[in-house]
Amino acid sequence: VDSNTRRTRFETRILLEREFLARVNNVFAPSLSLAGMTRDAIESWSQRASAKKSIKNIFQIARLLIEVSEKSQLLADNSKDVFEAGHIHQPDSLAVLRDLLDRALAEVRTAD
Amino acid sequence: MRLGTLIGVYVFGSVGRGEQDDRSDLDLLAVVKNRTGQVAEKEVLRYVPPVWKNLKSSISWYGDERMKTMFGNGELFAWHLHRETIPLYDPSHFLKNLGRPSEYKDGMEDIASFQNILRGIPVQIALNKSNAVYEMGLIYVCLRNAAMAASWHLCKFPDFSRYSPFRLVGVPPCPISVEEYELAMACRMAGQRGQSPPAGVGSENVLSLFDRLDAWIRSIRSSIGCECGQQH
Numbered sequence: 001v002d003s004n005t006r007r008t009r010f011e012t013r014i015l016l017e018r019e020f021l022a023r024v025n026n027v028f029a030p031s032l033s034l035a036g037m038t039r040d041a042i043e044s045w046s047q048r049a050s051a052k053k054s055i056k057n058i059f060q061i062a063r064l065l066i067e068v069s070e071k072s073q074l075l076a077d078n079s080k081d082v083f084e085a086g087h088i089h090q091p092d093s094l095a096v097l098r099d100l101l102d103r104a105l106a107e108v109r110t111a112d
Numbered sequence: 113m114r115l116g117t118l119i120g121v122y123v124f125g126s127v128g129r130g131e132q133d134d135r136s137d138l139d140l141l142a143v144v145k146n147r148t149g150q151v152a153e154k155e156v157l158r159y160v161p162p163v164w165k166n167l168k169s170s171i172s173w174y175g176d177e178r179m180k181t182m183f184g185n186g187e188l189f190a191w192h193l194h195r196e197t198i199p200l201y202d203p204s205h206f207l208k209n210l211g212r213p214s215e216y217k218d219g220m221e222d223i224a225s226f227q228n229i230l231r232g233i234p235v236q237i238a239l240n241k242s243n244a245v246y247e248m249g250l251i252y253v254c255l256r257n258a259a260m261a262a263s264w265h266l267c268k269f270p271d272f273s274r275y276s277p278f279r280l281v282g283v284p285p286c287p288i289s290v291e292e293y294e295l296a297m298a299c300r301m302a303g304q305r306g307q308s309p310p311a312g313v314g315s316e317n318v319l320s321l322f323d324r325l326d327a328w329i330r331s332i333r334s335s336i337g338c339e340c341g342q343q344h
Contacts, residue, residue, distance in 0.1 A: 042306075
């Protein structure tokens with residue numbers, strides 16, 4: 001891993017986090033903003049959201065976000081060396097998660 | 113997940129630096145044999161002494177080859193580990209055997225990268241005002257990391273502390289207040305650790321900080337251009 005690759009991976013990870021945060025926050029902000037894409041932030045957000053709003057699929061949304069979070073962590077330079085090659089997620093799996101998340105968020109919009 | 117081979121467990125960050133406060137969590141570095149996968153977290157946490165058991169732990173996983181490369185490249189994180197790490201489990205003296213990292217030479221490029229991320233913030237805010245807390249947290253990340261990189265050139269020793277932007281020498285003072293910086297820090301902690309986001313953070317706060325910081329980081333890059341070559 002050279003330094004340019006390291007910097008690029010970090011910037012790519014931020015772009016990915018921004019994209020998914022915007023999808024969620026366009027539905028839930030400002031009262032229930034999601035502040036970040038770590039497991040801790042997502043779990044904390046889902047607890048706050050479920051306490052404030054009766055949204056039946058909030059935990060499904062949180063589960064999808066945690067999957068995205070795990071994949072975005074693998075974009076970080078250190079993680080690639082930890083796993084066996086077969087355990088590194090393929091980029092196209094994000095497209096599936098993006099689609100599932102959009103459907104789940106559409107349900108929330110409809111319910112509102 | 114296949115269970116990997118644990119080589120070492122270390123404490124770094126504010127606790128490793130001896131600057132633990134009520135914002136500190138326990139940053140743990142777990143080094144595993146390359147491409148064997150992680151080990152169970154409890155295998156890492158069993159080495160944490162009782163005095164730190166009450167802190168929330170955060171484990172960073174690294175393969176041994178990546179660690180060697182990082183020290184060979186002289187990356188800033190390697191210097192952080194070299195200077196401020198406490199071994200908890202290290203039977204093969206792995207970290208010590210890596211020796212002193214090569215000289216850090218990527219300061220200008222690293223600062224430019226963080227400034228590049230910072231410069232993306234106004235566009236992002238225009239597109240998604242609802243991400244204001246996240247973008248505010250990014251200001252903290254960019255500012256702190258740019259200052260850590262700059263400290264290599266501007267300070268006697270590289271400064272990895274949380275308040276490194278306020279400790280640089282030979283450049284104008286950081287143009288935001290400690291309170292504003294701590295607000296950005298709180299946003300980052302909300303985004304990383306799941307703490308409740310601070311109230312009242314909006315796009316105007318984010319843009320106000322950005323406007324002041326961009327020119328300051330530019331001035332740091334100019335100063336470093338004259339200071340390159342300083343050894344540690």
